[in-house]
Amino acid sequence: xxxxxxxxVVKHSAVLLAPILILLAIGELAGRWWAARRAGxxxxxxxxxxLAGAMAVMAAIAIFVLWGVYSFRYAMxxxxxxxxxxxxxxxxxxxxxxxxxxxxxxxxxxxxxxxFGLADVQRVGNSMPSYxxxxxxxxxxxxxxxxxxxxxxxxxxxxxxxxxxGAFATGRVRKPREVYFLALPAAFYLAxxxxxxxxxxxxxVLPIFPFAFALAGGGACWLI
Numbered sequence: 001x002x003x004x005x006x007x008x009v010v011k012h013s014a015v016l017l018a019p020i021l022i023l024l025a026i027g028e029l030a031g032r033w034w035a036a037r038r039a040g041x042x043x044x045x046x047x048x049x050x051l052a053g054a055m056a057v058m059a060a061i062a063i064f065v066l067w068g069v070y071s072f073r074y075a076m077x078x079x080x081x082x083x084x085x086x087x088x089x090x091x092x093x094x095x096x097x098x099x100x101x102x103x104x105x106x107x108x109x110x111x112x113x114x115x116f117g118l119a120d121v122q123r124v125g126n127s128m129p130s131y132x133x134x135x136x137x138x139x140x141x142x143x144x145x146x147x148x149x150x151x152x153x154x155x156x157x158x159x160x161x162x163x164x165x166g167a168f169a170t171g172r173v174r175k176p177r178e179v180y181f182l183a184l185p186a187a188f189y190l191a192x193x194x195x196x197x198x199x200x201x202x203x204x205v206l207p208i209f210p211f212a213f214a215l216a217g218g219g220a221c222w223l224i
Contacts, residue, residue: 001061008062009069012121013204016192018059020185025051027180063110070111086112089119097122130199140199145190148202161212164219173222179215186211 004021007014029048036042086105090098101119104110130137132144150158167173186208193205 001058002065004058005062005065008066012118013207015118016189020188021055021058023184023188024181025055027184028177031177031180066114067111070113074108074112076111076113076116083116086116086119089116089123092126093119093122125196125198128198128200132199137199140197142194144199145193145202145205149205152202157213157216160216160220163223164216167219167223168215173219175218175222178218182211182215182218186215 004014004017007017029051032047087102090101093101101115105112105115126139128140130140130144132141132147153161164173168179173179189208190205196204198204
């Protein structure tokens with residue numbers, strides 16, 4: 001909870017941790033139920049309830065940390081600064097993101113400064129052009145980050161990653177839980193980055209690096 005809250009404070013893209021953690025929890029429960037089924041043991045909802053409670057407590061701690069950084073004050077101090085209202089800031093955003101931000105603002109679920117930051121990050125991405133393969137695009141392209149990673153990562157890293165994927169796909173490595181906990185966050189974050197309009201450098205997908213390198217190293221080790 002403290003780590004999740006700190007991540008929310010320092011980086012707006014940390015909001016993606018929420019769906020990632022939920023998907024990890026679902027995968028964990030699915031793995032437990034499958035193991036119980038294979039063993040012929042009765043399946044109960046105790047584990048699901050306990051995990052859901054833990055997730056709720058973690059989310060509460062994270063939100064508490066976020067509010068604490070903003071001194072538990074909703075309204076931001078904009079003395080001497082002329083700013084457009086939040087409703088104007090979110091006009092050009094997608095309907096889902098716009099409604100989510102306005103919903104949080106209406107019920108004061110998150111600090112106003114934090115919500116303005118979320119809106120600003122989205123607006124910058126929508127207005128930022130991208131350049132790749134000698135062409136200038138008004139918005140981001142889905143293939144930008146896969147191409148950038150293929151150029152930034154060395155041939156050795158790409159080769160080890162390919163070998164690791166082959167080892168996992170052919171069943172040589174029977175570590176489904178470990179592979180899921182490493183592959184899911186990286187794949188989800190990369191997918192969100194590919195769908196985003198912000199294509200101005202590989203640094204925006206740096207969070208996937210340790211997951212990919214761990215998978216590459218683990219796959220190579222198991223093959224050896």
